[in-house]
Amino acid sequence: MELRALLLLLLCFPGLQAQAPPAEERRREGGTLYVQCPYTDKTYNYQWKYWCRWKDNRCYQQWTSAQYQSQTTDRITVKDDPTAKTVSVTMTDLKAEDSGTYLCASTSSFIPLKGISLNVFKEVLQWELDTLWVQCPRSIWGYSTTWCRREGQTECRVMASIESRSTRSNSRAPHDRTSMVYNDRLDTFTVTMRKLQAQDTGTYWCALNSGHTRVIEVVLSVFKRxxxxxxxxxxxxxxxxxxxxxxxxxxxxxxxxxxxxxxxxxxxxxxxxxxxxxxxxxxxxxxxxxxxxxxxxxxxxxxxxxxxxxxxxxxxxxxxxxxxxxxxxxxxxKALSDTEGTSQATPLDNSPAPSSNVNTLILLSVVLSILLILALITSVVLCVRLHRLLERTGNQGAEDTCDNSEGTAQLGSTERRESSKDDSKGLNHNNLDLQSRPSLEAPLYCNIEPSQAHRKPQGENVEYAVIAFNQFPRNDAG
Known part of the structure; x- marks a missing residue:
């Protein structure tokens, strides 16, 4: 594995032993790697610094940088800052094939500054019954290549394998759902997993030597519908x-x-x-x-x-x-019966609080009381006004009928007034029923018809008078 290569570097380059133990940097595809490589005064005089990929015991694919300058090649930028005594490396848009061992190094005697093991994994999301395709690079041609599932920290259970120079795999997966095929057009190995299930979720390697050397890592998540x-x-x-x-x-x-x-x-x-x-x-x-x-x-x-x-x-x-x-x-x-359906209890959260019901009842009582009082006051006022109106109307009628100053009889406790108009005689007659008063001091006078006079007055001081008026000619026009 890549860590073994780093251990070999520690033995070959003592200067690297003074650095911190090499660590594995794990990134998702499409992510970014940022690394700082510090160096000492001894290496300060060397102007050129390298960032290279270590493979097959040699450093290739080198990216260099001069003092206070940066070099950007493809997706990699290398910058040397002598003041801070640091070489900064940035790798963007990482791909699974970028996985491997990398070194910071100085020119001349090739003094290693720092080494890392970079693992760029593919994250794949699938539904059940979907199919997974993974391409492993051609660089592993000539080795026994396997597709295995990681179990624990060290084990990788082989699911399919392909021998050197072969074109088809020997599948070891249950139900033959997994296979490996060499694609000469793409110059790659293609791994296929069909009819995915939720239990297929896990971490997989495209690896060499029966799963001991990782080439590509795939993190697979399969979701159920x-x-x-x-x-x-x-x-x-x-x-x-x-x-x-x-x-x-x-x-x-x-x-x-x-x-x-x-x-x-x-x-x-x-x-x-x-x-x-x-x-x-x-x-x-x-x-x-x-x-x-x-x-x-x-x-x-x-x-x-x-x-x-x-x-x-x-x-x-x-x-x-x-x-x-x-x-x-x-x-x-269970289906509820009719009786059970009518006796279902309302959840406590939906029931109104008892205090709320009491307050509502009190408010309703106050409003009704106020309305009742207003109705009573209105009734009393109307009765009083009606009584006064009736009294005023009665007094006016009495004053128009009898007047003491004009010789009209004053009425007792009971009276009845009738008016009639005789168009042929032009006369107005008033008929009165009187209750006599016991006083004999002054006579009472009243206009009546002769037929209405008592024939036999009994002990009453009554005088009769007949008053005749000349008939005025009618004015038919008026």
């Missing part, structure tokens, strides 16, 4: 799962229930028989339908029961194993 459903007992549920029909059109599909975390108990599968791309479970409650044109699998579960709750897979059904397409979580709850 998930769905969630809720249903009532005795109800039904319908689930749809999509897939790439160009890749998996001819593959049988299955609906299974997850057991013990990784295994899945198959409930129903599609068939290639006369019934077409469909199937029904033994109990008849589960049906599956595969639309190969659209790339959609539809699963229907009927007459659900509480024990149907759990985790299910839409999966590719092959002879070797199941490959999950999507993960479906189903929760079946």
């Amino acid at each position: 998930t769905q969630q459903y809720t249903a009532k007992e005795s109800g039904n549920v319908s689930v749809q799962c999509q897939y790439k029909n160009t890749d998996y059109k001819a593959v049988s599909k299955a609906w299974c229930k997850e057991e013990a975390g990784t295994s899945c108990d198959i409930l129903v599968t599609t068939s290639s028989g006369p019934s077409g791309n469909q199937g029904t479970s033994q109990d008849g409650r589960v049906r599956i339908q595969d639309d190969t044109q659209q790339g959609i699998v539809t699963i229907t579960m009927e007459q659900l029961q509480a024990q149907d709750s759990g985790v299910y897979w839409c999966a590719l059904h092959e002879t070797s194993a199941l490959s999950r397409m999507e993960e479906v979580t189903l929760k079946v709850s």
Whole structure:
């Protein structure tokens, strides 16, 4: 590995032993590496400084810099600052093939200043059933090349390998999902991982010598497609799962229930028989339908029961194993009866506080009391005004009928006034019913018709008078 090369440098160049132990710099593809290489007075007189890649026990691909000057080549910049006695190196837009051992060195006797092991890894994000392609560089040609998965700090489990000068790999991966092929057009090795699953998430190496020397590191993350459903007992549920029909059109599909975390108990599968791309479970409650044109699998579960709750897979059904397409979580709850439905309690957070109800009742009572008081006051005022109006109207009528100063009779406690108009005689007659007063001091006079006079007055001082008026001619015009 690269660290072994650095240990060899420590033995060959004692000046490098005084430096800090070499460390591994790990960067993601597309990232930037910044390194500072300090040097002592002994090396200060050397004007040229190098940044080079160490491989096969020699330094090649050199980048140099003079004092107070910088050199930029491709994606690498080297700058020497004699005042700070530091060589600064910047590598931008890092690529996986940049991984390796690098040195800062001085000219003349080639005095190493600092060495690092750079590891640039590929970060790959995939969905389940996707395919991973990785290209390993041609530089490893001639060695036994492997694609392995890192386990722990030192182990790398081989999944596929290719021998020297061979063109095809000997796959050791389960279900033959992994292979390596030499591409003479690109002059590279291509690693292929098909039908990815979430458990494939991990760190992989394209390596030499059965995984002991890393060439390229790949950090793979595989994500599940998930769905969630809720249903009532005795109800039904319908689930749809999509897939790439160009890749998996001819593959049988299955609906299974997850057991013990990784295994899945198959409930129903599609068939290639006369019934077409469909199937029904033994109990008849589960049906599956595969639309190969659209790339959609539809699963229907009927007459659900509480024990149907759990985790299910839409999966590719092959002879070797199941490959999950999507993960479906189903929760079946008991159906409530009518009586239970009417007695459901309201959550505490949604119930109003008791103090709020009391305050509302008090406020409502105050408002109603004020309105009642205003209504009573209004009624009293209207009654008083009406009474005064009636009194004023009664007094005016009495004054118009009898007046003592004009010889009109003064009325007692009861009176009735009638007016009539006789257009033929031009006379106005007033008829009064009087209650006589016991006083005999002054006579009372009143205009009455002769027929209305008492024939036999009894002990009453009554005088009658007949007053005649000449008839005035009518004015028909007026």
